[in-house]
Amino acid sequence: MLARRTPDLRMSRVTLKTLAKHLQLTAGTISATLNNSAAARAIPEHTKKRILEAAREHNYRPNYFARSLRLQRTYTIGVIVGQIGDPYGAVILNGIEEYLRDTEYFFLTVIHRHDKQVLQTYSQMLLTRGVEGFITVDTSIKDKPARPTVAIAGHKRMTDVTNILLDHKLAARLALTHLLSLGHREIAFLKGLPLSSDSATRWKAIRDVAKELGILIRPELTVQLTSDIPTPELGYPHAKELLARCQPFTALFAYNDISAIGAIQAFNEAGLRVPEDIAIVGFDDVPMAVFSIPSLTTIRQPLHEMGRIAAKTIIDRIEGTAEYTPEIIIEPELIVRLSTGLDVKEKSKK
Known part of the structure; x- marks a missing residue:
C-alpha cells in the first residue's frame, strides 16, 4: 500500500484549500488563523504557529476578489489630498501608509489641487471602487460624505466626519x-x-x-x-x-x-x-x-503621527471598534x- 502524500505546494499556486490539505486541517481553521478572527481563539497556539509558518514558507496569498465578494468588503480607504508633491502632504501620507501596512487595508489616493469639480469627480470614482471610508488632507468638506471620514485640517463640523485639528x-x-x-x-x-x-x-x-x-x-x-x-x-x-x-x-x-x-x-x-x-x-x-x-x-x-492617527481612526470607525468623535485636537510645539x-x-x- 502506497503511503499517503501531501501535495507539493511549490509546484502549483497555493490556495486556502491546498494549504489546508497540506497541513491536514480544515479550510475554516486556516482562514480563522490567517484572519485572526474570533474563532481563532479556540485554536491551539501550536496549530496557529504551524499555519502561519506554512503560509509564509509557501508564500500564500488570499484570493482578494473572492474574499471581497464573500464578505461584501473591499478593505479599501480613499485618501483625498490637495497636493501630493508638497512636504506637508507627503509626510502625512507616509504616516497613513505606515499604519495601514500592518493591517489588511490599503488605500487609493486622488489629488484635487483645490478644484471643486475634480474633487467631486474623484470622490465619486472612489465610491464606485468600493472604498469603505475616506481620509482627507487639506480638503474643505462642504457636504456630508457618503462614507465615514477623517479630515486632517478639516474645520467644519459635520456628521460622520472626525476632524483632526491643530490647536x-x-x-x-x-x-x-x-x-x-x-x-x-x-x-x-x-x-x-x-x-x-x-x-x-x-x-x-x-x-x-x-x-x-x-x-x-x-x-x-x-x-x-x-x-x-x-x-x-x-x-x-x-x-x-x-x-x-x-x-x-x-x-x-x-x-x-x-x-x-x-x-x-x-x-x-x-x-x-x-x-x-x-x-x-x-x-x-x-x-x-x-x-x-x-x-x-x-x-x-506632528504630521507623520497625524497620518497614523487618521488611519487608525478611520479603521476603528469602519470596524465599529471605537465610538465616533467629532474632533481630535493635536498640540503644536x-x-x-x-x-x-x-x-x-x-x-x-x-
Missing part, C-alpha cells in the same frame, strides 16, 4: 511670544492661500493672539500667498513684495515652512541677513526645515533653530 491658537501664541521675547515688535506675516483648509483658522488665531499680546498687525506688513506651488518658490515673490513696500520690520511669521524658506532666499538677495536683520518663523516642521540655511525656527505639527537667532536688544549692543 492654532496655541501655535500662534508660541510663535509670537517667542518673537516678542527676542524684542521684535514690527512683525510681518505671510498669510495662507484662501483655498487651504487651515488658512482662515490659522489667521484668525494669529490675529486674536496678537491682540492679546499687544502686537499691531499692519496691513502693509501682511501679504497673502497666491499659489499652491509645493516648493520654496511659494514665498519668494511675496517676501520681495514685502521689501518693496519699504515698511521696516524685524521678523516674519510665515504660513508654512516652504514659504519661509523662499523668503530667506529673497532676503539674502536683498542683502539682508537672517536672523541678524530679519528673524523668521515657519510652520509645520517639514523635513527640509532643519536643512534650510539658516535652519528654520518653526511650529511643529515650538522648535527653535538658527533663523530667529539673537534678540533685538543684544543686536543693538553690537
Whole structure:
C-alpha cells in the first residue's frame, strides 16, 4: 500500500484549500488563523504557529476578489489630498501608509489641487471602487460624505466626519511670544492661500493672539500667498513684495515652512541677513526645515503621527471598534533653530 502524500505546494499556486490539505486541517481553521478572527481563539497556539509558518514558507496569498465578494468588503480607504508633491502632504501620507501596512487595508489616493469639480469627480470614482471610508488632507468638506471620514485640517463640523485639528491658537501664541521675547515688535506675516483648509483658522488665531499680546498687525506688513506651488518658490515673490513696500520690520511669521524658506532666499538677495536683520518663523516642521540655511525656527505639527492617527481612526470607525468623535485636537510645539537667532536688544549692543 502506497503511503499517503501531501501535495507539493511549490509546484502549483497555493490556495486556502491546498494549504489546508497540506497541513491536514480544515479550510475554516486556516482562514480563522490567517484572519485572526474570533474563532481563532479556540485554536491551539501550536496549530496557529504551524499555519502561519506554512503560509509564509509557501508564500500564500488570499484570493482578494473572492474574499471581497464573500464578505461584501473591499478593505479599501480613499485618501483625498490637495497636493501630493508638497512636504506637508507627503509626510502625512507616509504616516497613513505606515499604519495601514500592518493591517489588511490599503488605500487609493486622488489629488484635487483645490478644484471643486475634480474633487467631486474623484470622490465619486472612489465610491464606485468600493472604498469603505475616506481620509482627507487639506480638503474643505462642504457636504456630508457618503462614507465615514477623517479630515486632517478639516474645520467644519459635520456628521460622520472626525476632524483632526491643530490647536492654532496655541501655535500662534508660541510663535509670537517667542518673537516678542527676542524684542521684535514690527512683525510681518505671510498669510495662507484662501483655498487651504487651515488658512482662515490659522489667521484668525494669529490675529486674536496678537491682540492679546499687544502686537499691531499692519496691513502693509501682511501679504497673502497666491499659489499652491509645493516648493520654496511659494514665498519668494511675496517676501520681495514685502521689501518693496519699504515698511521696516524685524521678523516674519510665515504660513508654512516652504514659504519661509523662499523668503530667506529673497532676503539674502536683498542683502539682508537672517536672523541678524530679519528673524523668521515657519510652520509645520517639514523635513527640509532643519536643512534650510539658516535652519528654520518653526511650529511643529506632528504630521507623520497625524497620518497614523487618521488611519487608525478611520479603521476603528469602519470596524465599529471605537465610538465616533467629532474632533481630535493635536498640540503644536515650538522648535527653535538658527533663523530667529539673537534678540533685538543684544543686536543693538553690537
